[in-house]
Amino acid sequence: MGNPEARADLREGAWQAAHARSLAEPEAFWGEAAAAIDWHKPWTRVLDDSNPPFYRWFAGAELNTCYNAVDRHVAGGRGEQPAIIHDSPVTGSVTSITYAELQGRVARLAGALRELGVDKGDRVIVYMPMVPEAAIAMLACARIGAVHSVVFGGFSARELATRIDDAKPKVIVAGSCGIEPNRVVPYKPLLDDAIAQAAHKPERCVIFQREQLPADLIPGRDLDWAQIAAAAEPADCVPVAATDPLYILYTSGTTGQPKGVVRDNGGHAVAMTWSMRHVYGVEPGEVFWSASDVGWVVGHSYIVYAPLLHGCTTVLYEGKPVGTPDAGAFWRVIEQHKVAVLFTAPTAFRAIKRDDPHAEHLGRYDTSTLRALFLAGERCDPNTLDWAGEILGVPVVDHWWQTETGWAIAANCLGLEQLPIKSGSPTKPVPGYDVQVLGDDGLPVAAGSIGRIMIKLPLPPGCLPTLWGNDERYRASYLSAEPGFYLSGDAGFLDDDGYVFVMSRIDDIINVxxxxxxxxxxxxxxxxxxxxxxxxxxxxxxxxxxxxxxxxxxxxxxxxxxxxxxxxxxxxxxxxxxxxxxxxxxxxxxxxxxxxxxxxxxxxxxxxxxxxxxxxxxxxxxxxxxxxxxxxxxxxxxxxxxx
CATH class of the missing domain: 3.30.300.30 (ANL, C-terminal domain)
Structure with a gap:
């Protein structure tokens, strides 16, 4: 259950104090939070506001995200602690990788990429299933200062091709196949087709061969992951600017010209680390499970980076909430790996409730290590939230965030203070976010009235500083609705207590x-x-x-x-x-x-x-x-x- 003394500062009014200070003194607030990260070079400014609306955090600083997520934990005595638990009911396997083992595997792949000519600032597309190698590929890019762009494994060739042309990767790292409950999905033919369609051609493709369906390699272009990693000289961590990009992630709404959300290194590392303790109430050494996919922002933030930056053990789950084998799958994972906090989408719990409405499977497992359940991904209906709380007997936190923000905009910050839960609300704004609800006239609406949910600039660390190669589209898409505000795209209201209610996308407000x-x-x-x-x-x-x-x-x-x-x-x-x-x-x-x-x-x-x-x-x-x-x-x- 972690270290209770580390959470002894929980007190009434802690959220209010933290939120107020984060808005009144953002540089002091985030400067103190940044002490949790190891820096190669200190910043000259915590917040560079010299070029609004393009604000940057920790200007002048240098760090390496991979070092902070892996190497420093080995140096600090966590080398034998599991870093990643890969739980794969679709293959019937469970694998645990310690921080020391992860360091070695990441360093070797990073060395192999470097020998292929990948340098600081070069892009690498990662097209992988839910296997540890997906996280290893991401961390290997971060280790040498390359920018990764993960594309959900199994995406169509056309969609992959648009991302290849936008990111222009030097190398693509891909799995030979993905495994679904009832089928094996060949990835390599999709990759070959995408490269054929794309105007930009990567120099090399590194293929991780899965035994369920190895792929045929194209001589001169394709390389076997295991072979080149085994022969490579391990690479050291390369310091990069805090404002340099860590990754590009294309939004799920991408159509036509791709919209690549950029995440920087410094602000991201600070926000991820701060959120683990203060939003999720998790301590280093505990097991955190985000039941998502590395292709989504939740997978980037809370399968890979945040848990590892904080020194936790992260569960990487290759399965479904139901059907692998039944609606008790989640409870089995919680018991087997002693999960302290679970984070998943409301749709997962709707599926469990649909197949097992009386939670009969739950009685077969000991889930006493579970301290909280967090839900996000789309609006959680009160019925699902209440049902989950009743069967699990732990706080169920509906929290709200976006691909663009990279972490929660509104949440019940269990590591600060557990506020009363209101069904239908993700509770209150997280420290760093100045959330306002504005009408079409640009003025705040009355409490309880629906309007456009907006965030006053600057956005806190960890949020997108721009779109990949397209500052003007960033400005037009997010900043043009009201000067000085970020447009969330969601509609809702604040109640008399300051709780946020996200009702729908702005486009889903209907006029009857x-x-x-x-x-x-x-x-x-x-x-x-x-x-x-x-x-x-x-x-x-x-x-x-x-x-x-x-x-x-x-x-x-x-x-x-x-x-x-x-x-x-x-x-x-x-x-x-x-x-x-x-x-x-x-x-x-x-x-x-x-x-x-x-x-x-x-x-x-x-x-x-x-x-x-x-x-x-x-x-x-x-x-x-x-x-x-x-x-x-x-x-x-x-x-x-x-x-």
């Missing part, structure tokens, strides 16, 4: 006969019905009222009632709790909802289908076949006929 309504509020009502496993509400164009809401729901596995009966109850429930003004009249039962691989429901795509308008297959969709199912259900109900 002149009334601006949140689809998130309607979804919360639907999700509270005892028969509903998960749901989505979309606005469909209507010639009379502008838009009308349409609910799509997935029913729990053990429910044996008429769909029409459930739909009628749901319509009545929304009309009762939201009011007749919502004009909520239509609910369709679907077998499943289309999602991205990170668990976000594709509401915009379903809206296009319902309205009969053209849409592009989302690059991040988990299973394209679901869209055909949705299209059939909508067509049978009279939706989807285009004008």
């Amino acid at each position: 006969a002149g009334h601006r309504l949140s689809t998130g509020g309607m979804e919360a009502v639907l999700a509270s019905h005892p028969d509903v496993a998960e749901c989505a509400v979309i606005g469909v164009a209507d010639p009379l009222k502008g838009e009308l809401p349409l609910g799509l729901v997935v029913i729990k596995c053990d429910v044996d009632r008429a769909e029409a009966e459930i739909a009628a109850e749901l319509v009545a429930k929304v009309r009762e709790e939201i009011g007749p003004v919502a004009a909520f009249k239509s609910v369709l039962v679907v077998p499943r909802l289309p999602k991205t691989r990170s668990g976000k429901i594709l509401r915009g795509t379903m809206k296009h289908i319902a309205e009969g308008t053209d849409y592009r297959m989302p690059a991040t969709i988990d299973d394209p076949a679901i869209l055909e199912e949705i299209q059939g259900t909508l067509a049978a109900a009279g939706y989807g006929a285009s004008d």
Whole structure:
């Protein structure tokens, strides 16, 4: 359970004091936080505000992120502590890698990359499954000052090609295949096709061969990971500027020209380390499990960098919340590895609740080491949050953040002070974030009124300083809505206590006969019905009222009632709790909802289908076949006929 003395400073008012100081004295606040990191050279300014809106943190400083995440822990006596536990139910294996072993493996791959000509500032694309080698590749790039860009393993060749052309990598590091519960996904043909499509050609490809499906290598271009790493001279850590890029991560909403979020070295290392203790309440040596994927921002921040920077043991899980083998998979991992804190997406718990609504699997495992559950990725409906809290008996924290910020904007900071939980709210802004809700006139709206959620500049350390190679797009996409503010893209409100409520994306606020309504509020009502496993509400164009809401729901596995009966109850429930003004009249039962691989429901795509308008297959969709199912259900109900 960690060191209780290290958390003895928890006290009433700690969040308020920390948040107020972080806004009033940001340089002093973050300068003190930076003491947790080893620096090669100190900064000249904690916050360089000489070129707004392009603020930079720890200007003039030098450090190495890999050294801070690996080498310093070995030097500090943690060499024999597990750094990474790879738990892979799809292959039936569990592997533990100590910090000392990780140091050796990272240094050798870094040396191999250096011998291939990869230097400070060069880009390396990482196209890998959920194996330790994915983290090793990221850390190896950081070790020699190269900039990595992880692309979710199995992404289509077209999407990979757009990222190759934008990042222009010198080398691509890839796995031969990925493993799903019921199939093996060959990565190498996708990689070869992507390189053929791309205008930019990498000089070399390094292939990690998995025994389940080794790949054929192209002579002169492709190299075997194991062979070149074994022959390489281990590389030392290369100091880089705090403001130099650590990685590029393309947002899940990328279409057309890619939008590459840049993360710097210095601010990122400080924010990641600070967040582990103060947001998640985790101490060095404890086991932290983020059930995500290295292809997403959560995987970058809380599978790889933050836990290792803080000296924790991180679990890298190659499996699903259900089906590998059952809805008790998460409880088995918690018991086996003595997980202190779990971080996952609400959709994972909806899947568990759908398959095991009474949490019968939980009784087979001892989860007493678990101290807290954190949820993020999309808005968590109160019903799912309450269910998770009831079955686990620990605080369940819905927290809100984005690819762009890299860490939480709003959270219940358990390492500062556990504030009262309000279902439907990610609690209050994290220190460093000045969150405001503004109307279309640019002025703050009244408490309880929905508006655009914005963050006053400068953003705290760890957030994006710009987009890769495109300062103007960064300014236009995020900073142009209101001078001096970052546009989150989300709509919501602050209540009288200062709690943040994120209701939906701004695009998901629908206009029904002149009334601006949140689809998130309607979804919360639907999700509270005892028969509903998960749901989505979309606005469909209507010639009379502008838009009308349409609910799509997935029913729990053990429910044996008429769909029409459930739909009628749901319509009545929304009309009762939201009011007749919502004009909520239509609910369709679907077998499943289309999602991205990170668990976000594709509401915009379903809206296009319902309205009969053209849409592009989302690059991040988990299973394209679901869209055909949705299209059939909508067509049978009279939706989807285009004008």
